[in-house]
Amino acid sequence: MRAAFGGLVLATALAADPAMAAPARTSAATSSTSSTARLSPVQLWGGMGYYNVGGGGSSGSDFGFNGGGSYAVPINVDFSALGFGNLGLAFGDVFTLPITAGGGIRFDHLGPVQLSALLGFTVAPIGNSVGTKPGLGFGVMGNYPLRGQLPSLPNLGLQAQFMYHVLADSLHIWTLNFGVTYDLPY
DSSP states (O other): OHHHHHHHHHHHHHHHOTTTSOOOOOHHHHHHHHHHHHOOSEEEEEEEEEEEEESTTOOEEEEEEEEEEEEEEESSSSEEEEEEEEEEEEEESSOBOOEEEEEEEEEEEETTEEEEEEEEEEEEEETTTTEEEEEEEEEEEEEEEOTTTOTTOTTEEEEEEEEEEEESTTOEEEEEEEEEEEEOOO
């Protein structure tokens, strides 16, 4: 009788063990699966916008073009560390070519958008005999993926970017750009 009772207790304990049970479908498991499907590590962008150069006796407002790319490494389902490169070409009052490379963090699921905080080293050739100035660039970029809205281009998105470059000799450049992003499939 004791052996039968002991066998029954052992069988009940094994059946109740969570490791032996089938995994439960929870909202966390579902969101984890869907979020990794949304993440693309390589993102390219391009657009146009406003460039303002100021300080050090040189100032001007310029129209320009912007292009760049980033590679993201997921930290968890909501955050990614990224490395980025950005190139601007502005002309108008003062020719400017800010080139920035650095790192940042991307918040992958802030509602329907992705938001990136950027920090990098800038080298900026500036016209009007100002010369090439090194400095620090920091900014923020928002991306609204158009997934499902354009079936022929599922990796396309809309982009807005603000960058502020603090340069040598008390110069600064701030930019406001709008354009498109493209997530490279992997």
